Amino acid sequence: MKRFSRSDSLDSLGTLIPNYPPKEEDKHNKKNNGGYSKEFQTMLDSYDQEDCGEEILVKKRRLSSHQVKALEMSFEVENKLEPERKVKLAAELGLEPRQVAIWFQNRRARWKTKQLERDYSVLKADYDALKHNYDGLDRQNKALADQLKDLKAKLCRDNAESGQSVKEESPISVYKSSVVEQSRDQDLSDNGDNAGLDLYKNLKSKDGSSDSDSNGAMKEESNGNESSLGYNGHSLSSNSMMNWFQPSDSRSGNKGYHHQTQFGRMEEQSLFSTEESCNFFSVDQAPSLHW
C-alpha cells in the first residue's frame, strides 16, 4: 500500500492509480463507480471529506484487460523495455512509464518461473526415461546373474556326484582337472617327470573318451599348448591345485612353474571376464546421467 502525502496534488495520483484519470471505456464499466474504482472513489470521498492533515492511503488497482493485452503483446515482441518504448506504451495505455516498467519486470519474473517449470518437466521426463531404461537393464542383469549362479551350482553338484573336487569348470575343464588331481596322487608315489602325462594318457584310454573330442576342445581352450601336460589353458580356482605345482617345480625344473603361471593368467582372464560382465550393470553403481 502506497502512503500518499496529502500535500501531493491530485494529478500526481495518476502515477499511483492506473485508471486515474478514468478512460472513456472504463466509464461504462459497471464494476467501477463512474470510471473510478470503488476504492478510489472512496478514497476521493474521504479526501474531500476528511481534513485530518495526515496522509491518505492509495490502494493499488489492477490494470484493465485492454492494458494487459497490449502489454502482453509488447512483451511477446521483446521482453526487455527500452526507454522509448516504455514512454510510448505508457502514453498509449494511459499509464505511467514506471507502471509499464514494473509490469515488465513482474512479467519477466513470471516468465522465468514458468521457464524453470518447463525446464524441470523436460529434465524429469529425461530422467524418468533413463531410469526406466536402467531398471530394465538391471532386471536383465540380475536374471543373467541368477542364471549363472544356477549353472555353477549345478556344475558343482555334478562334480560332487562324480567324486571330484573341481569347481566352476566346464566339462572339459573338469575332465582335465580330474586328471591333474589324480596325477598328483600318483606323483606322491612316482617322482617321474611325466607322471601326470602318463596318468592322463591312462585315464583317456580307461575312460574311452574320444581323443579327438577332448583334444579339439582343449586345443581351442589352451591355444595349442595342450602337448605339455594336457591340463593347461583352463581356469583353475583351486588353490590346492596351484600349490601342488610348486613342489613339482623343484623336481621337474621349471615345467610346473610354467604351467602355474599359465594357469594363473588364464584364471585371471576368466575371473576378470566374469566379474567384469557381472559388474558392468552393477546395481551398486548408479547410472551416470549426462544431461
Place this chain on the structure above:
DNA sequence: TTGTGTTTTATTGCCTCC
C-alpha cells in the same frame, strides 16, 4: 459471508553497467 489460497501490482534493497 467469511476464511483461505492465488494472482497481480508495487516497493525495497542490492548489484551491475556506463
Place this chain on the structure above:
DNA sequence: GGAGGCAATAAAACACAA
C-alpha cells in the same frame, strides 16, 4: 553516481469453497 534489472517481499485484488 544514476539508471535499470532482479530477487524478495508486502499487500491489494480476486476466486472459490464451505
